[in-house]
Amino acid sequence: MENNEPKYIRGKYTAAAKESTKRYQAKAYDDIRLRLKKGEKAIVQEIAAKHNYSMNSFIVEAIFRFAEELEKQAEESTEQAEANEE
Secondary structure, eight states, rough: OOOOSEEEEEEEEOOHHHHHHHHHHHHHHHOOOOOOTTTTTHHHHHHHTTTTHHHHHHHHHHHHHHHHHHHHHHHHHHHHHHHHHH
16 A cells, blocks of 8 residues: 655655655664664764764774774784894
């Protein structure tokens, strides 16, 4: 049964729009659940807002920057180990 309800009615977010958004997000994004101790969410939100990030984009950026740093450290360790063998 097809729902012919318009997606937006005078600026209201309708059930059809909500369902469309839900389908798109399921197709385009992976979800990760993050648990923080009470009060830590507010700290992350504050830091993100201070630097003009959404909380989500701040967390994603932090993950990738940290991963980059770990890769650099691993490369340096490998180079140092190879230099010590010579």
